[in-house]
Amino acid sequence: MRVLYLAHDLDDSAIWRRHEMLRLGGADVTLAGFRRGEGALSGPAVVLGRTRNGRMVSRVLSVLRTMAAPPERLLQGPAPDVVLARNLEMLVLAVSLRRQFPQARVVYELLDVHRLLLGDGAVSKALRAVEARLLRRTSLVIISSPGFQRGYLEPFRRPVPEVMLVENKPLATAPVPPAPVMADGPIRIGWFGILRCAWSLAALDRLTRAAPGRYRVTLRGRPALDVLPDFHEVVSSNADFSYLGPYRWPDDLAQIYAGVDLAWLIDRYEAGGNSDWLLPNRLYEGGLHGAIPLALAGTETADRLRTLGIGVIVERPLAEAVDTALATLDRPSLAPFQEAVRALPRATWEAVPDDCRALVARLAGTSETAAVVSESPSAKVLIAIPALNEAAHIGEVLNGLIPFARRTGSLIVVADGGSTDGTQEIVRQMAEAEPSIRLIDNPARLQSAAINLAVHDFGDEADWLLRIDAHSAYPADYCDRLLADAQRTGADSVVVSMKAVGKGPLQRLIALAQNSRLGNGGAAHRNSARGRWVDHGHHALMRIAAFRAVGGYDESFSHNEDAELDHRLRAAGHRIWLTAETGLDYFPRRTLGSLMLQYFRFGRGRARNVLKHRAGLGPRQAAVAALAPLLLLAPLAPLQPVLALPLVVWVLACLAGGISIAVAGREPRGVLSGFLAGAMHLAWSAGFWAQTVAAALRQRSAA
Known part of the structure; x- marks a missing residue:
């Protein structure tokens, strides 16, 4: 299968990671896109021009110029089977290329949502209308985190065809060196990647200045100086900060994570949007190399850490909350956190060949x-x-x-x-x-x-x-x-x-x-x-x-x-x-007895689920759960006739259901199945409440 991959930033290592994933999955990939950085690229690509980070209008104008006169190299060779577009401006280009490649499927990688798409103003609504029109011409939308579906696609009612989750996991490579045993000395915090969060810089600066020598913060990557103009000034004036420059991905990952205890995953650059929804690359990179993740509550990243049972959570987006989260940590108390990360299988953190093949198969849609x-x-x-x-x-x-x-x-x-x-x-x-x-x-x-x-x-x-x-x-x-x-x-x-x-x-x-x-x-x-x-x-x-x-x-x-x-x-x-x-x-x-026991246990299991995950019952299950308590009131009917109503309704529902079953199945004895269904419901409800009450009693006695 031939894939034309349109990238918004050829200098982003994530682009080349996806390129390699497609190649390992069996696709023949042509990469084309715009550049934002300098130096040599990681491989061959068709460069369409230059753009700058955050300049949406400028980026759109660059795409429009490319649409008006596509480079010959983009159109040469066999037609692609799939045009994969990373981010919105590239989706515009991908849909326009359908004129040259009418048989190609268009697939959209939605890996961040520009803030202009989230507003209530005329510009935001117009952009969402354009996006909706483009989405109706795509075959598949790829997201890197469930947060994008819950936070954007669903509440904004985006007309997406199908959605596929492909997380930002690094590709499986040679065996990863074991995470080093924690050294003595200060607690080491690593903030790696695109350094663009002013809140993080200020919070870490405050944390280290409040307790000199207790923490050591290492920064690696490319600072976004348009967002953090005082980055170098802050770093150079703080004795517990070290900025060691950019790093080579993935070659340097083992080295940089070997020097830290905690991986800083907090990003407030686009709070309320991408920052809350994404699962960052450094979640997987740090986890793979044994670093303890640190995230902010209320984000998709923190939810993932809680699901996995690992990491440190900062409960509020306040610098003081960072101090609180880390104040009780020392060398002995950090060890169990690191062991919890090490205990997870590597598949938690990295993509395997089967993931690559699954992606290519889904792109092909065959x-x-x-x-x-x-x-x-x-x-x-x-x-x-x-x-x-x-x-x-x-x-x-x-x-x-x-x-x-x-x-x-x-x-x-x-x-x-x-x-x-x-x-x-x-x-x-x-x-x-x-x-x-x-x-x-x-x-x-x-x-x-x-x-x-x-x-x-x-x-x-x-x-x-x-x-x-x-x-x-x-x-x-x-x-x-x-x-x-x-x-x-x-x-x-x-x-x-x-x-x-x-x-x-x-x-x-x-x-x-x-x-x-x-x-x-x-x-x-x-x-x-x-x-x-x-x-x-x-x-x-x-x-x-x-x-x-x-x-x-x-x-x-x-x-x-x-x-x-x-x-x-x-x-x-x-x-x-x-x-x-x-x-x-x-x-x-x-037998009826074994059936009732089975459904009693089903009810108990459902109650345990509700109690463990604090998940509510759906309307169907809530109605069944109410059955046993309501029927327990029936003996009081002589005192209050209305209390017999649930029993009457239940018997009539079983009878009506049985008649329906008998008619549909052309089986006269099917009438009895209605009462068997009612018995299943009653046993389920009894089991649900038996477990719920027992749990409440245990909790009370423990208190």
Whole structure:
């Protein structure tokens, strides 16, 4: 695939990082753009002219001149398949080039939003109107942080086609030297990159002057002297400041981060806009080299640090708050902070080859690219199967997975929680004849622990994690279709729709209830007939890197662990795609008692999610949660008849739902499914409140 990459600043190392990412992903890249600096470029490029930072009008005029007379070098050679435009002025040029390249897809990299686009005045509205017109002619928008979607694209109702998150991670290289052991002496703070934040300069100057010798601040990069005209004066007059000039990216990263304890990530240059939304390069560079990140509360960067459980947060944008955040730190107390950073997998901080291929495939917008990747030897899959007393199903499930595992060199790991029905014997016998199968013990007996154990033991050699439930049936091409859709969409997690299938009389009625909107409440992974981005779904395929980056499943969850993990995935910027290309058949519980217990545990799991993440219930779940408390009031109906109303409404709703199920399924006994759905709701509600009350009592006793 041929890509014409239009860059706003050829002297920005991030441009060349994206160029290399495209090349490693298999694209033939032509780079063209404007220059803002001096010296040699990092590689060949078509220079379109010169511009200056922040001069929006000047930059637009330069683009208009290029549009009027495009350089011959830009038009020579085979036509590009994709024109990738970095920032708004380059999008103007990209759309204009559609006249020369009518078949090319236009993709927009939205990596910062100019302040003129954020106002309420006539100029801002006019610029947003121009941007909207350009966006309608693009095929894809790339953002580097979820903050740009939440802070700009959604509130300003930008007409974007599709959005892909590609974070500013450096590319995976040779092994990174281990982070050095902290030296004695002052606490070392590093502020690296584009030095343009007057607030940061003043805050660090105040911090060091208030406690001479306690801190040592090292600055590396290019100061924006139009924003910080007194930069050199401030630095030279402060004995605890050292400005060591620009650095070579990525050659000097290990050296400069080896000399600091804390990486300064605060940037107030565009507070309320880009500064609040972005995830800066130095977040990933510092994390990769073991530096403790320091960020400002209320920003996307601070939210990411809290999700990862690392770093130091300055709670308010006041210089005094910086003093407060650092006042209690010393050498012994810094050590656990650094250990927390070191404990995270490298995939948290750097892009791997699979990320490069995913980007190029998404740019192309073709499923053919995905098919190539799914057949690639590098697209290795770890297939993890939690099992506990699954003798009735495990053999059939394994037989369905073996052809894929053989063809792709993937591994099938069954993590057994102590089965007593012969499950382990079946797996051992099959493993003797099939080298792709492994059997491991799962002493914790929980599904969450089983998956974590499989990834810990066997995940290093895989790109993808495929979660398989032994209590389900899968189509023959299940794995291939998941991989193809993952590559086509660039998703970090692909979830599937599931259809309940019953064999005995009661199990069939339970399946009818679970497949109905009354029983599942319209959940996307139970009802969707089209692919779309979702917040949660039935887990199927996930990038190992994403799974590890957020810490895997929370093993304290016996149920709802998938929704809890999805919450952390979304918070960390990963995207979840509900595929319409495949799905699975699920075999529900076969008795009413086991069904009620299952939904009671589901309710408890949901309550734990709410309490852990302070996340509210949606309208559907809130209505179900209210059921148990309201029905508890029914015995008081003789004293106050209105208290019987919830019970009457519930019975009538179950009856009406059952009739609807019976009519839709042409199954007269389906009327009973309405009451089974009601029983599921009641058990879920009881579990939700049992967990909520128990947590409140524990908190009270602890106090």
